Amino acid sequence: MADDGNTKSSLVENSRVTWEGCSVLLDINDGDRLVFARLSAGATLKIGNKNYSLKHLINCPFGSVFSVETGSEGSYLTRSSPSSLEGKNNAQENNGCESKKDESLSKDNRALVDDNKAQTLTGEDIDAMRREGVTGDDIVEALIANSSTFENKTLFSQEKYRIKKQKKYAPKVILRRPVARSICEAYFKKYPSRIGFLRVDTLSLLLSFANISANSEALVVDMVGGLLTGAVAERMGGTGTGQVCSTYLGKTPYSIEIVRIFNFGNDICKSILKASLQDLMTSSSSTENGSLDQNDNGTGGDDSSNMKGVQGGLLDQNDQTPDGTSQVMRSCNKSVNKAGQKAPKEAIKLWKENGFSSLIVAAPDLDTWSLVKDLLPLLSNSAPFAIYHQFLQPLATCMHNLQLEKMAIGLQISEPWLREYQVTMPQSNVVILTDPASDLSISRNGVTVYPIQGEYSRDKLMLQRIRSYIAFLETRLQELSRRPDYVKHYIFTDSDIAVVDNLGSLFHDFPNFHLALTFRNNKDQPLNSGFIAVRGTVDGISRAKIFLQRVLEVYKSKYINASRMLGDQLALAWVVKSHPSFDTRRFSKPQPFLEDVGGASVLFLPCAVYNWTPPEGAGQFHGMPLDVKVVHFKGSRKRLMLESWNFFSSSSSDLSDMLCLVLKSGRTKYDF
Amino acid sequence: MFPLDSSKKLSFNRLISEGDLVITYERHDNMKAVKVCEGSTLQNRFGVFKHSDWIGKPFGTKVFSNKGGFIYLLAPTPELWTLVLSHRTQILYIADISFVIMFLELVPGCVVLESGTGSGSLSTSLARAVAPTGHVYTFDFHEQRAASAREDFEKTGLSSLVTVGVRDIQGEGFPNEFSGMADAVFLDLPQPWLAIPSVAKMLRHDGIVCSFSPCIEQVQRSCETLRSNFTDIRTFEVLLRTYEVREVKMDSYQGKEEGDDGVSVGAPPCKRRQRSNDSSNLLENQRSSIPMARPCMEAKGHTGYLTFARLRCLS
Numbered sequence: 011m012a013d014d015g016n017t018k019s020s021l022v023e024n025s026r027v028t029w030e031g032c033s034v035l036l037d038i039n040d041g042d043r044l045v046f047a048r049l050s051a052g053a054t055l056k057i058g059n060k061n062y063s064l065k066h067l068i069n070c071p072f073g074s075v076f077s078v079e080t081g082s083e084g085s086y087l088t089r090s091s092p093s094s095l096e097g098k099n100n101a102q103e104n105n106g107c108e109s110k111k112d113e114s115l116s117k118d119n120r121a122l123v124d125d126n127k128a129q130t131l132t133g134e135d136i137d138a139m140r141r142e143g144v145t146g147d148d149i150v151e152a153l154i155a156n157s158s159t160f161e162n163k164t165l166f167s168q169e170k171y172r173i174k175k176q177k178k179y180a181p182k183v184i185l186r187r188p189v190a191r192s193i194c195e196a197y198f199k200k201y202p203s204r205i206g207f208l209r210v211d212t213l214s215l216l217l218s219f220a221n222i223s224a225n226s227e228a229l230v231v232d233m234v235g236g237l238l239t240g241a242v243a244e245r246m247g248g249t250g251t252g253q254v255c256s257t258y259l260g261k262t263p264y265s266i267e268i269v270r271i272f273n274f275g276n277d278i279c280k281s282i283l284k285a286s287l288q289d290l291m292t293s294s295s296s297t298e299n300g301s302l303d304q305n306d307n308g309t310g311g312d313d314s315s316n317m318k319g320v321q322g323g324l325l326d327q328n329d330q331t332p333d334g335t336s337q338v339m340r341s342c343n344k345s346v347n348k349a350g351q352k353a354p355k356e357a358i359k360l361w362k363e364n365g366f367s368s369l370i371v372a373a374p375d376l377d378t379w380s381l382v383k384d385l386l387p388l389l390s391n392s393a394p395f396a397i398y399h400q401f402l403q404p405l406a407t408c409m410h411n412l413q414l415e416k417m418a419i420g421l422q423i424s425e426p427w428l429r430e431y432q433v434t435m436p437q438s439n440v441v442i443l444t445d446p447a448s449d450l451s452i453s454r455n456g457v458t459v460y461p462i463q464g465e466y467s468r469d470k471l472m473l474q475r476i477r478s479y480i481a482f483l484e485t486r487l488q489e490l491s492r493r494p495d496y497v498k499h500y501i502f503t504d505s506d507i508a509v510v511d512n513l514g515s516l517f518h519d520f521p522n523f524h525l526a527l528t529f530r531n532n533k534d535q536p537l538n539s540g541f542i543a544v545r546g547t548v549d550g551i552s553r554a555k556i557f558l559q560r561v562l563e564v565y566k567s568k569y570i571n572a573s574r575m576l577g578d579q580l581a582l583a584w585v586v587k588s589h590p591s592f593d594t595r596r597f598s599k600p601q602p603f604l605e606d607v608g609g610a611s612v613l614f615l616p617c618a619v620y621n622w623t624p625p626e627g628a629g630q631f632h633g634m635p636l637d638v639k640v641v642h643f644k645g646s647r648k649r650l651m652l653e654s655w656n657f658f659s660s661s662s663s664d665l666s667d668m669l670c671l672v673l674k675s676g677r678t679k680y681d682f
Numbered sequence: 683m684f685p686l687d688s689s690k691k692l693s694f695n696r697l698i699s700e701g702d703l704v705i706t707y708e709r710h711d712n713m714k715a716v717k718v719c720e721g722s723t724l725q726n727r728f729g730v731f732k733h734s735d736w737i738g739k740p741f742g743t744k745v746f747s748n749k750g751g752f753i754y755l756l757a758p759t760p761e762l763w764t765l766v767l768s769h770r771t772q773i774l775y776i777a778d779i780s781f782v783i784m785f786l787e788l789v790p791g792c793v794v795l796e797s798g799t800g801s802g803s804l805s806t807s808l809a810r811a812v813a814p815t816g817h818v819y820t821f822d823f824h825e826q827r828a829a830s831a832r833e834d835f836e837k838t839g840l841s842s843l844v845t846v847g848v849r850d851i852q853g854e855g856f857p858n859e860f861s862g863m864a865d866a867v868f869l870d871l872p873q874p875w876l877a878i879p880s881v882a883k884m885l886r887h888d889g890i891v892c893s894f895s896p897c898i899e900q901v902q903r904s905c906e907t908l909r910s911n912f913t914d915i916r917t918f919e920v921l922l923r924t925y926e927v928r929e930v931k932m933d934s935y936q937g938k939e940e941g942d943d944g945v946s947v948g949a950p951p952c953k954r955r956q957r958s959n960d961s962s963n964l965l966e967n968q969r970s971s972i973p974m975a976r977p978c979m980e981a982k983g984h985t986g987y988l989t990f991a992r993l994r995c996l997s
């Protein structure tokens with residue numbers, strides 16, 4: 011796939027695999043540190059207090075992820091296999107995957123130091139573990155297990171502790187392609203002043219507005235370190251005839267060392283030229299003057315000091331490998347040196363005759379208007395131009411003067427505004443608690459079948475349901491004891507229920523309940539068991555469990571002979587009402603309220619919103635009140651489920667997981 | 683549109699000739715795409731413009747009507763085209779377009795798949811980015827729209843770079859012949875998540891997909907689907923605010939405010955007005971006028987969210 015032999019993949023700048031001498035952007039610990047580096051056998055990268063060789067990064071596809079492993083020669087970076095990656099990335103979304111991972115963790119406890127006094131591991135201990143080949147992840151577990159304070163920390167700070175240790179002992183390094191986008195983002199994050207605070211969306215706009223394409227003849231004033239010149243050259247791609255001329259005032263060209271970070275091949279490097287503004291403006295006979303320039307040999311020279319700042323902990327690679335340089339590297343370096351050569355006289359002559367086809371100015375330190383006034387005459391007819399400034403006023407002045415002098419039309423000042431979103435799904439996983447005998451094969455994202463041993467005969471069904479809830483909560487408690495930070499909230503529902511709105515907000519909006527029940531104004535059956543929400547904290551789950559155990563007892567002792575579909579609700583109501591301070595009059599108003607019942611803080615939610623039932627006897631599904639979050643197709647209303655499915659699909663594309671699941675089971679006839 | 687053929691690379695210097703596409707500019711908010719045709723005329727509120735007067739003039743020229751009104755003749759660019767094309771659908775505008783091109787990391791030679799084509803507003807910029815050696819394959823299931831888009835690409839001279847196919851991408855995915863060939867894929871579809879499994883097949887290693895959706899619910903759904911085969915899933919919103927520049931005349935005020943030491947910030951406005959009426963305290967030559975910018979009223983609001991993701995690195 012990587013090598014499809016088309017002409018393009020043979021170009022250095024488009025290669026999807028690294029090579030010796032290749033420039034890369036290393037993303038360490040998810041953007042924590044961004045380091046530009048050149049790969050060679052001798053290059054190293056410092057993370058924490060350790061130096062890692064970068065030689066293992068050569069000949070790897072961009073996008074690869076590396077982690078630290080320890081062998082006989084010490085620690086080194088090694089490519090993580092995609093499968094282990096997947097496990098990590100999906101941990102939060104995929105329960106099934108999670109439990110497997112946990113098993114392997116608890117089985118392999120080489121890293122755990124048995125020490126009941128819970129002392130902190132020493133540096134030597136950690137080094138010893140490393141020598142034994144214990145992985146970084148396991149070292150982190152050991153550190154946690156041996157931290158006397160960890161258990162006493164709040165969940166939040168526990169997570170912070172884990173992340174901190176992870177970064178140090180199990181760092182993650184992603185190999186990224188240095189392109190205009192990634193280079194601009196990295197600089198903007200780490201050294202924004204070096205690129206004149208030019209944000210990536212602004213850079214994109216400049217390139218578009220200036221109509222940069224393969225055959226452009228672009229004039230740039232680049233006082234943003236070469237980012238602009240590089241970005242323009244990248245767009246031209248070296249395949250056409252396009253050239254970019256980086257012009258400057260005075261005798262010394264502006265540094266364009268960022269160009270070196272791009273992996274430009276020969277063709278692109280040759281398309282990057284420099285010329286002083288004076289040479290471009292004066293008549294061709296006087297171009298000789300410019301040849302006094304000290305810095306004619308492109309970007310190869312004095313840029314290492316600047317590079318180092320960006321590289322952070324990276325040692326300078328080139329100086330360290332005087333002999334390990336391969337053919338590729340040499341040819342590459344040679345071509346890099348060519349970037350930014352002084353424009354030959356013929357080129358200048360052609361530009362003067364024909365004009366540049368585009369102009370981009372990013373010169374925060376120069377007076378915009380007087381600069382632009384000199385530059386515009388160098389453009390060809392109807393050529394588009396774009397001027398960047400971090401401040402508004404210089405642009406306003408420039409635009410005003412351009413209008414007054416009638417030098418340009420279609421002028422506009424635009425300010426891009428960029429926001430990155432953290433998109434989190436209301437991550438609901440559907441777990442079906444069921445008889446191990448019922449062989450449901452379900453393949454849908456986020457749906458798992460969870461068999462629980464028990465008595466599933468028709469007369470015991472409702473009893474078994476409470477038992478299953480309790481059994482399930484028990485497994486969650488075990489899980490939490492292993493991973494205290496893994497808090498997920500749970501809602502038990504009947505299978506004839508459709509969730510039509512986000513219920514996650516419930517746990518934020520009412521931060522203090524352990525479990526939630528739904529109620530209605532019905533003297534005999536005020537509570538419905540079709541909807542029980544449980545807060546996923548240890549406290550929430552434990553108390554909900556005790557509460558349900560109480561309901562189970564009452565069911566068995568008092569209502570075992572009640573109609574088999576009602577017993578659990580009656581028992582539920584009995585437990586609630588038997589609480590001395592409980593006032594049943596509160597059921598008459600459909601308002602949520604909080605009450606302490608047997609040590610659990612119980613939130614009572616109105617059925618009208620959280621457990622709404624369509625009117626009885628309606629032959630058709632006519633929709634529902636707007637605020638309804640949960641629809642319960644009780645009794646004969648199950649007939650309406652198929653119809654409501656169609657209603658939902660037509661009224662919104664945002665189908666509820668649960669509804670979809672129930673209907674997919676294919677049961678349209680219910681014999682209750 | 684942009685210099686395509688390297689032999690006439692300095693096409694901006696070319697003179698307008700029969701059959702050229704020009705953008706006629708009345709005002710920044712009043713432009714039109716016109717194909718130059720010897721015997722034709724353009725008529726607007728400024729009068730009648732004869733195409734024959736245009737031929738042989740350089741791009742950028744001001745041309746006059748029978749009544750002495752004038753317009754400018756601009757060389758077309760994808761940015762101008764986006765402003766003048768006929769809207770057969772909702773279209774993407776410059777802010778989103780430029781960001782998409784940048785984040786898809788397009789360079790000359792790339793192969794891009796797109797669906798739906800819509801009015802071809804984005805396709806034009808995609809073509810510019812991959813020209814002259816790359817190609818854009820764009821698909822729409824609406825036959826007529828595809829045909830109109832094809833005509834437009836003919837008109838803008840991009841037909842050698844853009845191929846329009848009629849296909850239900852949500853239902854059938856992209857054609858298998860592009861498997862593993864695409865450097866980037868762009869989706870502007872109502873249910874993009876349906877096409878994502880196919881996108882994973884089309885992309886080259888480390889290839890990038892972008893999906894544009896107006897609603898966050900669509901984004902969530904897409905992100906959920908992307909998680910199985912993609913990494914670096916990022917969602918952005920880009921907005922563009924425009925400013926207008928006016929010369930503002932301001933009386934500059936000198937002297938002290940009634941004996942207190944020069945701090946006029948807290949002075950009540952009524953006092954100030956009295957002062958400025960009192961011309962003895964104002965020197966005529968201190969009436970300065972400064973060009974100043976203020977945000978335009980008709981700011982463009984939310985267009986949509988751009989979600990990008992990279993094919994997960996296997997093997």
Ligand SMILES: C[S@@+](CC[C@H](N)C(=O)[O-])C[C@H]1O[C@@H](n2cnc3c(N)ncnc32)[C@H](O)[C@@H]1O
Nearest residue numbers: 774798800801802803804822823824850851852
């Ligand atoms: C909003 S428009 C795209 C606009 C385009 N990005 C532009 O800038 O001009 C969406 C297009 O997607 C097309 N479309 C919708 N569903 C489709 C499907 N399943 N397969 C292919 N095209 C589809 C529609 O016909 C419509 O033309």
